[in-house]
Amino acid sequence: MIDANRLERRSAELARIAGRGTSVSRLGLTADEQHARDLVGGWLAARGASVRRDAAANLFARFEGQGEAILVGSHLDSVPEGGRFDGALGVLCAVEAVESLVDAKTRLRRPVEVVAWADEEGARFGVGLFGSTATFGRLARGVGERRDRDGISIADALRALGEKGDPAAARCDPKDLAAYLELHIEQGPRLETAGIPLGIVSDIVGNYHARVTIRGRADHAGATVMTARGDALAAAAEVVLAVEQIAGERPDSVGTVGEISVRPGAKNVVPGECVFSLDLRAARDHDGLVQEVLATLTSIASVRGVEAMVDDLARIPVTPLDPKIREVLVHATRGVGVDAPLLVSGAGHDAQNPALSGVPTGMIFVRSTGGSHTPREFASIDDAALGAQALANAIKELAT
Ligand code: GLV
Numbered sequence: 001m002i003d004a005n006r007l008e009r010r011s012a013e014l015a016r017i018a019g020r021g022t023s024v025s026r027l028g029l030t031a032d033e034q035h036a037r038d039l040v041g042g043w044l045a046a047r048g049a050s051v052r053r054d055a056a057a058n059l060f061a062r063f064e065g066q067g068e069a070i071l072v073g074s075h076l077d078s079v080p081e082g083g084r085f086d087g088a089l090g091v092l093c094a095v096e097a098v099e100s101l102v103d104a105k106t107r108l109r110r111p112v113e114v115v116a117w118a119d120e121e122g123a124r125f126g127v128g129l130f131g132s133t134a135t136f137g138r139l140a141r142g143v144g145e146r147r148d149r150d151g152i153s154i155a156d157a158l159r160a161l162g163e164k165g166d167p168a169a170a171r172c173d174p175k176d177l178a179a180y181l182e183l184h185i186e187q188g189p190r191l192e193t194a195g196i197p198l199g200i201v202s203d204i205v206g207n208y209h210a211r212v213t214i215r216g217r218a219d220h221a222g223a224t225v226m227t228a229r230g231d232a233l234a235a236a237a238e239v240v241l242a243v244e245q246i247a248g249e250r251p252d253s254v255g256t257v258g259e260i261s262v263r264p265g266a267k268n269v270v271p272g273e274c275v276f277s278l279d280l281r282a283a284r285d286h287d288g289l290v291q292e293v294l295a296t297l298t299s300i301a302s303v304r305g306v307e308a309m310v311d312d313l314a315r316i317p318v319t320p321l322d323p324k325i326r327e328v329l330v331h332a333t334r335g336v337g338v339d340a341p342l343l344v345s346g347a348g349h350d351a352q353n354p355a356l357s358g359v360p361t362g363m364i365f366v367r368s369t370g371g372s373h374t375p376r377e378f379a380s381i382d383d384a385a386l387g388a389q390a391l392a393n394a395i396k397e398l399a400t
């Protein structure tokens with residue numbers, strides 16, 4: 001039986017780490033995220049799990065058994081000024097699900113391991129799904145040398161957390177895993193609109209992240225006539241609007257420029273350089289979306305006589321989740337009285353890495369309100385407890 005009070009108490013305790021009111025700014029690969037990992041690791045160590053971190057700062061808490069393991073979890077980092085539930089609820093519910101099985105002295109044949117993936121959001125270094133990508137051997141070369149705004153590299157940040165600074169050394173063999181399960185808030189309105197507390201994820205959209213640098217020519221804002229400018233920000237502005245238009249015209253596609261900086265950054269200087277993020281997602285023809293945006297970027301730069309450089313940070317294809325695990329989740333959610341609809345996830349999830357590495361993977365969505373990546377995001381304790389019970393049902397079915 002899920003202990004909803006314990007779940008609620010722990011949720012509040014976790015939300016106080018780098019939290020203020022309902023706002024949480026617990027960025028990946030920081031001391032705050034480590035503090036959250038230590039808290040979660042402590043809960044499970046007290047129940048007899050062996051707890052370890054891997055070279056990418058992911059936390060694993062394992063209950064031994066025989067054969068391939070069931071891995072279950074989510075992430076503990078947030079975006080800046082994010083909410084209390086994105087990622088955190090998945091870890092809290094994984095802990096609660098496993099503890100409820102321990103409380104009930106359930107005999108599980110397989111090992112069951114709770115995981116808290118590091119730096120899922122990629123808010124600090126721009127590399128989303130960082131921890132799970134490392135563990136499944138999917139990190140691009142040289143990622144450890146990526147730097148935050150203060151010039152600190154991922155390798156430095158890992159060393160500051162007590163790791164060796166080589167995230168590629170974090171490895172697991174997908175063959176050692178029988179299944180990966182992740183519970184997450186829905187982050188959108190479909191379950192709320194349908195009046196249903198839980199959903200099951202069928203597919204996760206493809207996702208492309210890049211950092212674009214436009215180099216124009218810094219010059220005097222008064223003395224430079226309009227026809228003689230190489231304004232990097234004006235070019236970037238045109239790209240931002242093109243992203244909005246292209247994604248808006250393609251089916252099941254979204255595109256966002258969420259971060260932008262201008263150099264030298266003064267009111268009386270024509271912008272000489274502009275660096276901005278690109279986030280492009282689609283449930284179908286993701287490659288087509290990326291190609292169209294990149295081609296448009298090239299053409300805008302050429303017409304305006306500025307230089308555009310694209311630094312690819314991540315390209316994750318559309319990810320279908322496992323049909324057999326989906327069936328297990330259908331039983332598990334029916335077991336708590338919910339006829340859970342199948343949903344496509346528009347958000348990216350760590351679950352993409354095990355799924356793309358051949359691990360049978362499934363996800364449960366919990367109804368959430370108030371959007372997500374903001375302090376308004378919310379899931380009720382009743383819905384969370386129902387999700388945790390469904391997760392426990394699924395773990396039990398898969399592990400016995
Ligand atoms: C993670 O939250 C993402 O989808 O960007």
Ligand code: MN
Nearest residue numbers: 079086121373
């Ligand atoms: Mn998120």
Ligand code: MN
Nearest residue numbers: 086087120184
């Ligand atoms: Mn998340």
